[in-house]
Amino acid sequence: MRVLVIGSGGREHALCWAIGKSPRLRKLFCAPGNAGTAAVAENVGLDIDDPQAVIAFCAAERIDFVVVGPDAQVVAGLGDRVRGAGIACFCPSAEAARLEGSKSFTKALCDEFNIPTARYARFDAEAPALAYIRSQPVPIVVKADGLAAGKGVTVAMSRIEAEAAVRDCFAGAFGAAGASVVIEEFLEGEEASVFVLCDGERTLLLETAQDHKRAFEGDTGPNTGGMGAYSPAPVMTDALIARTMNEIIDPTVQGLKARGTPYQGVLYAGLMITREGPKLIEYNARFGDPECQVLMMRLKSDILDLLEAAATGNLRGRHAEWREEAALTVIMATRGYPGAYGKGSVIAGAEGLDDETLQVFHAGTARIDGQLVANGGRVLNVTALGATVGDARARAYAAIDAIDWPEGFFRRDIGWRALSRG
Known part of the structure; x- marks a missing residue:
């Protein structure tokens, strides 16, 4: 092909x-x-x-x-x-991809098909949104309704922070994505992600992952597109995966089919595992980044076969085989990200580290006059396999220590939730 x-x-x-x-x-x-x-x-x-x-x-x-x-x-x-x-x-089709393109679309679908998710309200103007926040407990979550490159979500620990997030959205901080705002209750629990392939009718469970959205160690600082991830997610037991499929994924896929807008592609469910069970935080209509990196490292099956089967409605009888090892990726980003950052800084030592169990996947890179340079915010994804998450993490950080890039930064605590389980 x-x-x-x-x-x-x-x-x-x-x-x-x-x-x-x-x-x-x-x-x-x-x-x-x-x-x-x-x-x-x-x-x-x-x-x-x-x-x-x-x-x-x-x-x-x-x-x-x-x-x-x-x-x-x-x-x-x-x-x-x-x-x-x-x-x-x-x-997926543009209509089905509204699962990612409009948070209020997904919330309405959850209402229609009884999919567990956070309580919410949607607003098209600043004043009623601010009034709503003043009537709700904190913490509270403020989301730009549309695509905002992973930066349109604020988990506000105070009303002042929540009000500022609303004002930012309606002031144009996220462009058209912030023309409407979804305000959600704060869900307590542990986050995880589940990935499935869909062919419009059938689903094929892929694997689970957990990522780190905050820029700095201890899960502090602003939200980013992701500073690291690992797979599998220890919190996702077989029982929780079954509940996720039965209560969240399958009703979504069958609901879209019943509406006449079948979903074909990869469906990425971002979950909060609460005391009541899994609840949907958001859907993405594509592979996550950096979750895709750890999934591809663990996948043994031919990905081209699986993608084509989903795209052509032929997932029946398909299955995916996975390595038993864990995979972990650490993002090396340009200083200043997710805010303003420079481009063109030279990166040394990032090449020649790769083998079948360790890959340095590139994101914002370019080659200028034979030198590897940073050309974006998230720049390198250092990804390793290991017998455990801890082993994979040790190998990833050992590779990072061989890379010379003074203008870059990264978190040293990727995978801390998994390691804290012992």
Whole structure:
């Protein structure tokens, strides 16, 4: 197969790395890619926000299958346009992807199909949102309704912080994503993520993971797109996974099918494991980043086969095989992230560390005059396998210690929840 992967982050590097191992692969392209994907695919300077440019490239290069990675292109409906041109594509429809593109859409679906989630209210104006906050207990959660690159969520520990978050949304801090606001009760418990492939009717459970959203150690500082992750998530017992499938995933998939908007792609359920059981925090309509990196490290099955089966409605009888080892990834980010940060700093020692059990997946990187440089906020994803989460973490940090990048930073405590279990 001739395959095109859309995106330029660590998720896309991990997908390219995994797809590259498939015996069915003839040629792999990545658009636009990064310095890491260039080692496993041919990077293509496409405007991925222009569906017609993507389709024209696919026609010229006789692409058999397109895999769309980033949330923006998923929600914008790139998959619909590619399929409309007669090309198989792993990407949910724009209508189904509203699960990620609109938090209020997902909340309404939870109401309709009795899916457990946090109590909430939605507002299109600042004044009633502020009045609502003043009537609620704190902590409380304020979310921009639309896509905000993982930065539109504030877990407010005080009303002052919650009110500031509401004002930021309506002042345009998150652009159109903040034109509406969803305010939720604060759920207590442990967060975890469950990933499933869907073919419009059937689901295939993949694996579980936990990530670290806060920028700094001790889970402090601003929310980011993710500073690290590990798989499997120890909190997700077989019983909790079964409840998640029965109470959350299956009602969602069957509900969308009944509405006439079947879901085909990967469905990422962000959960809070409360005293009452699993509750849905949010859905993402694509692989998580950095969760994808740890999933691809653990997957033994041919990912290309699985993605194609989901995209073409053929998951019946499929299964996925996984390594028993744990995987852990640590994000190395540019100082200043998730706020303002510079570009162009030189990174030394990041190459030549890879083997089958350790990979340095690239995110915001570029190669200029032969040197590897930082070209984004989250830059490297150092990912390792180990017999336990602790073993994987030790190997990942040993690799990080070999990397010379003074302008970067990372957390030293990724995986602390798993290790605290003993």
